[in-house]
Amino acid sequence: MDTFSTETLSMQVLMGILEGISCDGKITLQELDTLKQWMDDNMHLKGNYPFDTIFCSINRVIEDRVVTSDESRELIGLFNEFLSPIKAKNVTYLNLSGKKVCLTGNFINGTKGEIERLIITNGGETISGVTKKTNIVVVGGEGSKEWSYGNFGTKVKKAMELKSNGIDIEIIREEDLFNLIKMNDSA
Template identity: 30%
Template sequence: MHSDHETYFGFSLLSRLNKSLETLVGILEGISIDSIINAREIDFLNEWIRYCDDVRHLHPFNELIPVINTALADGVLTEEEKLDILWLCNRLDTNGVYVKGVLRDMQQLHGVLGGILADGKITEAELTGLTDWLSEHDHLKTCWPYDEVESLVSGVMLDGKIDDQEQLLLQRLFSEFIQLADDKTITNPPTLMGDQIVGLCTFSPAIKFEGSWFCFTGASPRFKRRELKEVVERLGGKFTDSMSGKVDYLVIGAEGNPCWAYACYGRKVEAAVNYRKTGRNVQLVHEIDFHDAVSDVLGT
């Protein structure tokens, strides 16, 4: 775990349990959304179990994980076994301790997207199932990332087929939600579809430091936040810890935060996306591109 997260980790146990439970529900829906569960998707589910190892002795996972392990013992997850696990998840959630409503459904959406991409390929059948899921959860409209996912999926499904470029766009967007341990954010910055930025980060951004406002979210494997602030100010920019309408660039660290409720990203990213929807020209920049821009300016 990144040192920037250690302060908060001990205070977020309940929220991490909540997120893990809802993510599991989403993963199960995602890997079976085309009515087929293959070996790579089973491996992905096993990876989720390994990720939850530090809480497997706690309720509800002390009840849930043994059931999952039994179901996966033969290397196959049948429809009945999946339904049994989902039933248990719902039963464990009936006492009101765990998250309800929009937050719960958003966490499940992240799991669904991760489950769909678990085998590295997105099919038309999976997008058909995802379209049905989105329709059943249309109360999430205007909440990031529901709108972005729905827009891209609708565009791709107009002709009922996924071409190579669309496959790449879908994989890049969905991959933002597949990191179970939240230790990485975007490994490949997304690209453009028409004049619309697909995903979060701007593709090959032109970063202007002089007079621009920068905010940072997540954690960097290379620098402390104080050091990033010093770099920005040395190049003529201004740094703020708060995401507001004055921010020109929100830099997303290459390490996520396991304490965040919405899988890979947190409140600042959601705020930046909402500002962008209203026409504010805030750019979301991956840390890799930020460091590249700094090197270009300094000539290093």
């Protein structure tokens, strides 16, 4: 049986709260007050992406006790970055040549070993973990039941943390990888 740490379980609760707050496309002061109270009660998450970013953003917004439509849109965008980091992307600007690529999840188009060989054949290098030197994280189309955050796991979370700190790292879907390879084959 899979068990998650207290930190991971708390982050899962935070995800649920953010989904609930943003599901109607607008954010109220009451919702932010409730979120702030929960975050105040869960300061053990301080230093854990995206806790600090969200905490600072909501404190800035509720300071004047008014949530403008621009602030609501900004917060929904911030929440969605955390809730759904894996979106379809136009990868025409990407090139695998010389790139360090990390795979996560289970893949539809082959085993991880087969996907790794495909990346190497197309000039990339595969690595097992996400670091500052990682260029691309490819998320398998089947996902994984072991992902800590439901729709993504610790490798994607680490990539999001690095990205938020200015590291140039792309998170793409398996489908995007295959579109990129097809595009490069036809060039």
